[in-house]
Amino acid sequence: MNNEVLKTILFKKEITIKDRILFKTIFEVLSTLFTNEDCVSILKSGYKINDYQQVWFLTITPNSEKEKVIKTGYANFLSEDWNVIYQFNSTSTSEKRKQLGEKYIKDKVEFVTFVKIKEKSKVIGYHFIGIFVFDDYHNKDYKTMVFKKVKDSYKLKKKS
Numbered sequence: 001m002n003n004e005v006l007k008t009i010l011f012k013k014e015i016t017i018k019d020r021i022l023f024k025t026i027f028e029v030l031s032t033l034f035t036n037e038d039c040v041s042i043l044k045s046g047y048k049i050n051d052y053q054q055v056w057f058l059t060i061t062p063n064s065e066k067e068k069v070i071k072t073g074y075a076n077f078l079s080e081d082w083n084v085i086y087q088f089n090s091t092s093t094s095e096k097r098k099q100l101g102e103k104y105i106k107d108k109v110e111f112v113t114f115v116k117i118k119e120k121s122k123v124i125g126y127h128f129i130g131i132f133v134f135d136d137y138h139n140k141d142y143k144t145m146v147f148k149k150v151k152d153s154y155k156l157k158k159k160s
Contacts, residue, residue, distance in 0.1 A: 006032065009156075015128050016153040022125040026057050029114055029126055033156055042157055049112065049157070056111035057126060058085065078115070082129055085113070085147040086138060097142040104134035111147065112154045128154070 005021045015021070015033065023029045034043050034055065047055040058076045061069045069075040073091040078084070089097065103109075110133055114126040131151040138144035 013156040014153055015156065017128060017130055018152070019128065022127060023114070024125045026126065029057070030055070052108050053110045053112060056113045056132070057116070058113065059116045062117070083149040085132055087145045087147065088143055090143050094142040097145065101134055101137065101142070101145060109134065110150065
């Protein structure tokens, strides 16, 4: 992790996609960005920040491995411009996936998103890629949920 970049993020109390900071683990993200001055988590149950925002950690499969990974029943993919996340899941029923999407829309859930890219050529760790919301399904079998980016930055909560 680049300490100078982190100092800037913490000083301005905002992380943006332009910061290009890499966190080695989920714990590092949580302990650095989502704790108060006493190092106590500011998150509610799970990774909830508040009633409509939550931290989301995803492992992204490169498009070159898409066909192979889909056979396992679960995979996350990014659009070329990194503005859309496709989450494929054939391990859950269509009805459950439909209900999940409806809940995300009803509750106006925003996902403060960190991704790990599953490529041998990339440095392993989590990158902040923005705030995403559920948009729709790729098709009506409900196996692929589509999440669209709504913001390139996240204002950190005051550490008090």
